[in-house]
Amino acid sequence: MNSTPTYFYHLDDVRGDDSLILFHRGEVLLLDDEFLFSSSVLQQLHDVKHPLLLVGQIAGQRILALNLAPEWEQGSLPVARATPRQLLLQRRFEDFTAIGRANQLVNWHETHRFCGACGAPTHPHENDRALVCSACERPYYPRINPCVIVLVRRGDTCLLARHNRGNASYSSCLAGFMEVGETPEETVRREVWEEVGIEVDNIRYVRSQSWPFPSQLMLGFFADYKSGEIQVDGHEIAEAHWYSRDSLPHTPSAGISVAGQLIELFLQGF
Numbered sequence: 001m002n003s004t005p006t007y008f009y010h011l012d013d014v015r016g017d018d019s020l021i022l023f024h025r026g027e028v029l030l031l032d033d034e035f036l037f038s039s040s041v042l043q044q045l046h047d048v049k050h051p052l053l054l055v056g057q058i059a060g061q062r063i064l065a066l067n068l069a070p071e072w073e074q075g076s077l078p079v080a081r082a083t084p085r086q087l088l089l090q091r092r093f094e095d096f097t098a099i100g101r102a103n104q105l106v107n108w109h110e111t112h113r114f115c116g117a118c119g120a121p122t123h124p125h126e127n128d129r130a131l132v133c134s135a136c137e138r139p140y141y142p143r144i145n146p147c148v149i150v151l152v153r154r155g156d157t158c159l160l161a162r163h164n165r166g167n168a169s170y171s172s173c174l175a176g177f178m179e180v181g182e183t184p185e186e187t188v189r190r191e192v193w194e195e196v197g198i199e200v201d202n203i204r205y206v207r208s209q210s211w212p213f214p215s216q217l218m219l220g221f222f223a224d225y226k227s228g229e230i231q232v233d234g235h236e237i238a239e240a241h242w243y244s245r246d247s248l249p250h251t252p253s254a255g256i257s258v259a260g261q262l263i264e265l266f267l268q269g270f
């Protein structure tokens with residue numbers, strides 16, 4: 001009887017037509033600028049300790065993710081490296097879906113090796129994409145963190161903010177994590193109020209995006225201005241203003257993020 005879990009694979013289970021996405025110390029390995037490796041590369045990796053994680057299947061062929069141990073050395077293997085964020089800027093969207101999904105799974109597996117309740121080691125669930133505590137049997141599924149991102153409109157203008165974090169050189173929509181017990185619409189109201197001190201209504205969902213840095217689900221909304229004057233919190237937001245269509249500041253690309261897509265829809269008169 002084959003007791004191999006559906007979502008976790010050992011070296012012996014890997015087939016010749018499987019493709020691999022390799023991670024090492026938070027970076028994706030590339031060979032000739034290609035991130036999908038033939039499974040034959042396993043013979044050159046030596047001493048693989050982690051299980052391989054099922055990312056998905058394309059036309060019956062499996063894509064597996066492998067997180068190499070920190071002490072792994074590439075030796076003569078001529079690989080280059082890139083962070084998932086760098087790849088986001090360079091790759092086609094379909095490529096990025098696979099890389100993003102693999103990145104989330106690798107992160108989840110790496111951070112759930114022990115049970116948060118009793119501290120015992122976890123092991124792969126037999127049938128589910130889950131890790132199970134070997135002592136108290138609590139299951140740990142990959143976690144997704146929902147966030148809202150909202151474009152607030154007031155007449156022919158929209159509200160864009162420049163964030164304090166990093167070296168933000170562009171302005172974008174307001175965004176924030178959902179809190180326990182909130183609906184997405186309640187998060188929109190709360191975040192806009194907390195970050196810029198205005199009230200909104202007519203909140204409507206537009207589109208969503210997986211944002212695997214490491215595990216957000218971005219829920220994109222439009223909302224209409226209701227009342228108040230802009231008062232930035234000075235903590236998360238450096239500045240925020242109302243912009244008309246012909247005076248937009250530097251904004252994120254619509255090809256990459258749902259924020260850019262919301263702004264693009266605004267420009268189209270949506």
Ligand SMILES: [Zn+2]
Pocket residue numbers: 115116117118119120133134135136137138
């Ligand atoms: Zn436990």
